Amino acid sequence: MQKLTRFGGLVVFVLSFWLASSAGRLTGNPYASTFSIVAIDPENGDVGVAVQSKFPDVRAIVPWAEAGVGAIATQSLINVSYGPKGLVLMRNGATAEEALRILIQNDSARESRQAGIVDARGNAASWTGTECFDWAGGVTGETWGGKGVVIAGKGFAAQGNILVGKATVEAIANTFRNRKGSLADRLVAAIVAGGKAGGDRRGEESAALLVKRAGAGYDGTTDDYIDISVYDNPKPLVELQRLYKLHELYFFRSDPKNLIKIDESICKELQTILSDKSYKGQQFYSGPVSGVFDAATHKALNDFMGWENYDVRIRQDDQIDTEVLKDIRKNYAERKARQK
Secondary structure, three states: OOOOOHHHHHHHHHHHHHHHHHHOOOOOOOEEOEEEEEEEOOOOOOEEEEEEEOOOOHHHOOEEEEOOOEEEEEEEEOOOOHHHHHHHHHHOOOOHHHHHHHHHHOOOOHHHEEEEEEEOOOEEEEEEOOOOOOOOEEEEOOEEEOOOOEEEEEOEEEEEOOEOOOHHHHHHHHHHHHOOOOHHHHHHHHHHHHHHOOOEOOOOOEEEEEEEOOOOOOOOOOOEEEEEEEOOOOOHHHHHHHHHHHHHHHHOOOOHHHEEEOOHHHHHHHHHHHHOHHHHOOOOOOOOOOOOOOHHHHHHHHHHHHHOOOHHHOOOOOEEEHHHHHHHHHHHHHHHHHHO
């Protein structure tokens, strides 16, 4: 176990006693057979969790994350306090492994718990208690482990219980390692792969994706980059993928490579749509369909984009995001088809 600084060690020592004193007060722990992955992007500091479970509203109890600190998945016979307490431990200097060892050391029901943790330095750890229902186990980076042992590695921790078999966690880990893209892209791909490889023996019910990024919330005042919950659904991972696509459109800022100039042809198309009062019951543009992107057209477009919830992709120049333009075209075409 890595040594902490003198101050950090003292804080963690004090916190461990706090954990011990409160462990006996925990009641009503739900048993959620679950598979999950916690991970970090070392390039930009994104931390997050993807999870699927045969348990309703898994978002409320399993995934925890904090920008600059780390991420936690607490599952099996869930001790929800592992989330906030684990984050406190890591915030005060503990590594993922140190935090996990303190959490289970002070938990009399540790053998029924399962948890995965990653810290902001890329350290990962996972625990599967000896009383977790088969198949149960996990992997951290390249380190595999079954029941009754804390395993440590780098980059991510994937784990599950009451699974069809080890193939579920193998698929999660391999997909995460090999998938390109953002942390969120890789988490979604990994958890979906786990489901396709067998998943939960009892079936499917809920899923969640939680990713924190410093200053990346809706208006830049929070770290809430992605927070998606599928409460109850016969195909929660399919629904998670759908909701993630919606979140990308409405909450992600424009990628510069997707920006194009509003030329005469695009401008005429937009002026036509914005002039059509029957479309939204609101006429955003009342000028000529001239193809000239003037101030009136620009204001009408921005008003329309706010109306349609493309808020974070509104621009003050003569460019438009191709993803937004594609969605505007699709929605308008569907509307016109319904009117026929």
